[in-house]
Amino acid sequence: MTLRQRSAIFVLLLLFQTGVAFAVQNYDLKEMTPAVQQAIEGRKARFAQLQQLKRAGSIGEGNKGYVEALGTLSGAEQSVAAENQDRQAIYQAIADQNQLGAEGLAEIQRIFAEVQRGKAQAGDLIQLPMGEWIKKG
Amino acid sequence: MKIICYVFLAVFAVGCTVKAVGDPNRPITINANIVVDIRGLKKTAVGIEDMVSGGAQP
Numbered sequence: 615m616t617l618r619q620r621s622a623i624f625v626l627l628l629l630f631q632t633g634v635a636f637a638v639q640n641y642d643l644k645e646m647t648p649a650v651q652q653a654i655e656g657r658k659a660r661f662a663q664l665q666q667l668k669r670a671g672s673i674g675e676g677n678k679g680y681v682e683a684l685g686t687l688s689g690a691e692q693s694v695a696a697e698n699q700d701r702q703a704i705y706q707a708i709a710d711q712n713q714l715g716a717e718g719l720a721e722i723q724r725i726f727a728e729v730q731r732g733k734a735q736a737g738d739l740i741q742l743p744m745g746e747w748i749k750k751g
Numbered sequence: 752m753k754i755i756c757y758v759f760l761a762v763f764a765v766g767c768t769v770k771a772v773g774d775p776n777r778p779i780t781i782n783a784n785i786v787v788d789i790r791g792l793k794k795t796a797v798g799i800e801d802m803v804s805g806g807a808q809p
Binding site for chain 1: 789791793794796799800805
């Protein structure tokens with residue numbers, strides 16, 4: 615038995631003993647349900663308005679995948695609530711379709727937040743993973 | 752072969768010791784560690800956000 619084979623056996627035994635399970639698969643939106651389609655259409659229709667609110671500093675991208683009202687501009691809260699409802703529907707659909715559960719949902723939200731921070735324009739308010747709000751440079 | 756036996760015994764002896772501390776009336780659920788494919792999820796997130804923004808770039 616070669617050293618490589620011995621090492622492989624050792625690693626397998628170690629993983630078995632520590633109870634680590636690797637489930638590597640692609641987590642995706644497997645089915646475009648009417649609810650998800652409606653949520654995406656709602657977000658598309660709201661996109662320009664949210665961009666304006668972001669320019670005004672009234673809302674920002676939070677670190678859990680949702681927009682947050684930060685200023686006092688009237689009307690922002692209603693848009694924020696509608697946007698977040700649509701986002702929640704999309705995140706929940708991904709979690710449900712991939713059977714990821716509550717922990718998976720939190721991970722989905724974290725990853726979407728990361729993407730939303732990346733797509734934010736310079737000057738937009740974004741919340742960093744540790745919770746701090748900054749203006750994107 | 753001898754070495755493998757020793758390793759197996761060592762891992763078995765160490766790995767099997769599980770200590771549960773807490774209230775016996777409150778069951779603890781231990782889940783296996785699942786490695787979520789972040790790349791797959793990120794690709795999905797990028798796709799959806801691109802769709803929403805119409806491909807608008809920062």
